[in-house]
Amino acid sequence: MNAPFSVTQQAGQRSEADDLLVAPSLERRRLQCYLALIVGDMAAVLVGFGLAGLLYDTAEGASRSLVYAQVLLPIFLTLALYNGSYSTLSLREGWRGVLRAQVAMLVALAVVVFVQFLMKSSSEASRGAFSGGAILALVLMAWSRLQLRSFVTWRCGSNVINELIIDDGGPQLRLPGAIRISAAAMGLRADLTDPHALDRLGLALRNIDRVIISCPADRRMEWAMILKGANVDGEVLDDEVARLGAQGARVTANHGLLLVSAGPLGLRERAIKRLFDVTFAGIAVLALSPLMIAVALAVKLQDGGPVFFTQRRMGRGNRFFNMYKFRSMTQALCDRDGNQSASKDDQRITAVGRFIRRTSIDELPQLLNVLLGDMSVVGPRPHATGSLAGNKLFWEVDLRYWQRHSLKPGLSGLAQVRGYRGATDRESDLVNRLQSDLEYLEGWTILRDIQIVFLTLRVLVHDRAF
Template identity: 45%
Template sequence: MAALLAAFVLAGGIYRGVWPMPFALNMAYAFIPVFAAIAFYQRCYSLRALDDFRYSITRLGAALAISAILCMVMIFYAKAAQAFSRVMLSLALIFGFAMMAMTRAALHKLLRRVYGESVVSTLVILDGGPPVNAKRTVTINTGTMNIEGARSDPSSLDEIGRVIRGMDRVIVSCTADRRAYWAEILRAAGVRGEVISEVIQELGAISLNREDGQSFLVVSTGPLSLRSRLLKRAFDVVVCTAALVLLSPVMIITAILIKLEDGGPVLFVQPRMGRGNCIFRMFKFRSMRIDGLDHDGARSTSRSDDRVTRIGRFIRKTSIDELPQLFNVLRNEMSIVGPRPHALGSLAEKKLFWEVDDKYWQRHSLKPGLTGLAQVRGHRGATESESHLKSRLNADLEYIGNWSLVTDIKIVLATARVMLHENAF
């Protein structure tokens, strides 16, 4: 609050040359309460803000921006624009952010020096369970405590309570038969208590949901929010429409050349695995002889594959054979960017892809794409070994876990560099 007040005084002095300027003070008195409410709502003063400097600065910037927008809206509806200085507010926001950021940086360094990695006090109680890895913990073993009398002996409860008192977080690692016992103790102690569970670890649970007196372990969520899905779909439609318009001459010429070469069908339609592990029909320009088509994809294309036609070799080399998948994008079966869909019978070292790695099916939590992170990293062509598949899978899962619209744009731009690739055959 002091930093914001100083920022408005400084902005008024620089802009009007009056120290302190009454108008600047009045703007500060109006702005600071709004900021205070927004800052608390934005968790600018949370424990995480003390622990994570980047998070702290991000929340601070968001709170200042939202407060400024709210103040401008209030000024607009109050019809007080004539008495409002946009230059002074802008200067005050810049000065205020700079001063608060420097204060937080100094505080962060001080806290690291005094408290170490984390300001959160964590107590780990080992009672026959597995070891616990957590930042800045105090670890005790129940062998030094009278735990068994906790339900009936006040002195035992007092001993446990004195150990727990003052802790922000208490983690108990115990055997399965003692979890309910420890849960009662932690609830009575009035602290944030956690009991480790190997079952939850095995399931990969990410949160707990309570509804109508029942508890449910949340083991998965959609990788994208509704807003993100809308953004991604809008991006797909815009890019796909533009690509179809620009590339339609190339597609028409390609279709004519394929038809003229052997008179067979222009398109090759193959079942592939799509979003949610649902099969869809993926379109490609036919690049192989009719008698050599492999709808299951069990045989990977080799560099000197005799099944590939003359025009097929060219369109595979230049990735033109993939262009009909733009229609899959329009049909909402594929996306411009995403994990590439694999043929159902594809093999790596005589193993089906999903037999190589248990995480394989997770790549289908997003729609498959025309291009993807694995492709721009050079993972193209036949998947000849298990290590090749795992490299692609890791890239796909990295993309899914860190999706952003900016990432999609970068991948689309980077795809131009790998359109011609030595493994495209």
């Protein structure tokens, strides 16, 4: 897009600035979108409380409810401004903006209720109108924000920000919604000794919110120095970061450090996951104890051997633990190292064992592993150290295999509910499971754990259990 001609230009002439302008400014348009969201949120609160008061106690009730709205609005807007309800990320991801606004509203409601309690004024308030107003305001706020998505897209486009990739001879990079230009074609050079080259680059970066430079390693320092003074979020592409799997960077004692590993869960997430594990496993053990006792007796009566099969598996932090199962093979032929995967007509499996393996009942003793803290209800399935995919050990197929041990192993996982279970006759059998396990590690939520538990119930009986 070209900039308007200045008054000193003759008709038909183009300035250097015209040639280098690669994107229109989105700053004013984003401000318009923020203003539209603020107005929409305010209208949702006023209409919600006003309508609730009107329905609950006619016109007089509506008047009192609007007082609540007027008290809420300054608190809500202050919280919303601080928690990112009006941010670039909220413009880009509509549901994220809705969630943040809802959180700000709920906190504002809690503050008002608390203040009313301290002032002992709740007796004068209509609880029905207040509750109804709060619910309507939350619903209308979500609805208005989603309706404004088309306005945001119209004003700012799908990317919301101007993102520029400058190709200066480095790896090819494609990002959705980003503008890509050639440094050579536009005469852009990373020359710190030439003010004219810097000025030309400054013209190209007008209206840009974020710029990414793709260049050879020997020019990264010059580009980095230029970007530091360009008043723009700047990044230099370095594929070594991807090879190392770096998650962040910092400078300490004049040395650059790349963060290549971090625990996937914080303290709060670990506490929530552990609480879910103990609750689920405790209830399951109590509810299934009659079945477990019956299976234990059947296994014992089958050949007089031990009820449980204990096998060393690798768990969180690449540390070994003893995993429990109901024994499904004859005592003499149990494979404690897992060197041979069970097959469909495996002669080692007993009659009782064949039934409990097909129905996944043999896995029930692992509920004890969950209570002991060695395992979780949901997580990557633990493997025996001698397990093979084709003719290779699991970690010989893909070294990323070790990354799956950053969380406790689980009774079930994302790979299992997708059908990746049973014998690993081919290397691809492991690769499919590994991809699912790594995907699970990337974005843990307790809701997804609960979803996987429910999905597991559908695949307890399967034709891959030999």
